Amino acid sequence: MLAKRIIPCLDVKDGQTVKGVNFVNFRHAGDPVELGHQYSIQGADELVFLDITASHEGRKTFVDMVRKVADRVSIPFTVGGGINELKDVDVLLNAGADKVSINSAALRNPGLIDEVSAHFGSQVCVVAIDANLEDNLWRCYLNGGRIPTDKDLFGWAREAQERGAGEILFISMTHDGVKKGYPNEALATLADNLNIPVIASGGAGKREHFRDAFQLGKADAALAASVFHFGEISIPELKTYLKNEGVTVRL
Template sequence: MPAKRIIPCLDIKDGRVVKGTNFVNLRDAGDAVELALRYEEEGADELVFLDITASHEKRKILADLVKEVAGVLRIPFTVGGGVSDIRDFELLFNLGADKVSLNSAIVKTPGLITEAARQFGSQAVVAAIDVNLADNSYFVFVKGGRENTGIEGFDWCRRVADLGAGEILLTSMNKDGTRSGYDLGFLKKLKELVPLPVIASGGAGNMEHFLEAFTVAGADACLTAGLFHFGELSITDLKLYLSRKGIEVRL
């Protein structure tokens, strides 16, 4: 079994790292390259970079920034936001990405998962799924959380696994920015349903939340942004805590 992973996420808007609550009220959190370097030093296991405005404004990812971050990073680097076809994969790998995260595009064109997996291998294809509660059921949202697709959450997760995705980055919009903990119920059921690694996202507020995502829900990795950006929690302290609690982490 691989060690449990801690993954900081850089949400990028207009070339700067931002963090919001429930996908809105964004505030500036700093320079992407500086944060990337700091996180690798602190022991981050991977870095995720999401251009959160790319999809709805039809903008392509900020190529220069991806290249600059990749230039200094020696841990796995996942990039997403505005990826719409197989050429975007080639472009991002050429810029130094190791994995590509897909969100709105695969709802529109699910076959893109299979096409990318066939060419680049499943391990390079991350299905980023945003779910939210509506009428007591989980639905998949796209376009940065603004549009309910009407697709049921668990159905979609199973589907992306069948299509060849290598990992699911599951963001619980109902939890995002609330600091009330990850959505353990959804994550636990998801791990029972699909054989893929699952990255939990949305809701981390303290160290116990990471612990329970691993022990209660069985998540393979935990992603968070705000907690690390503003220095409230260091990755080193978090990993030492998890290790003391008996979780295998890379120290």
């Protein structure tokens, strides 16, 4: 059976992971390459690296990091942040990334999804959507949640699928950082509306939240950052728990 995927997400600035990382007995928490390797050993199914650097120099550092990750990590990994055109995708795939995550650039220029999937295949094209629940509408946001748009989550996700997105990464701004669970109702609606995989992001605080995202939210994968980085939830324990709860996971 196809396994549900657990995906740690690492924010990277100038070649270093940001947000405190607090692994027990792990001295290289600031190094995204070593941290990614550590997660892969623990049983992560995929990794996501987000470049949150703005500068040109930082960008080059990020591409170097992607190359090092590819040489070190034996599971698929997605890279995102700062992807604006086809050329950016080409550079990252050449450096060894398996998939790219595009967010604001796709909202500004939806044709980018068509271009990326036509050139490199749908399987590399993850469309990330930051959305916030406002008066029963899941409003999509630009620039990491800073600029509201007129688009709603379900319509935009459907359009992204039709344009060739291979997966939808739905980041709930409403749930992010609150640690009270993923937006299961919206996730289930997405799963019912789409026929590409949906990755849940935003809200993980306990093991039960992952179970609910898979069982109630029908998500194909669940992404989280701080609960893994701070060691609040360990991936081996999480996967054993999920298996006992009847979720198919890779152990």
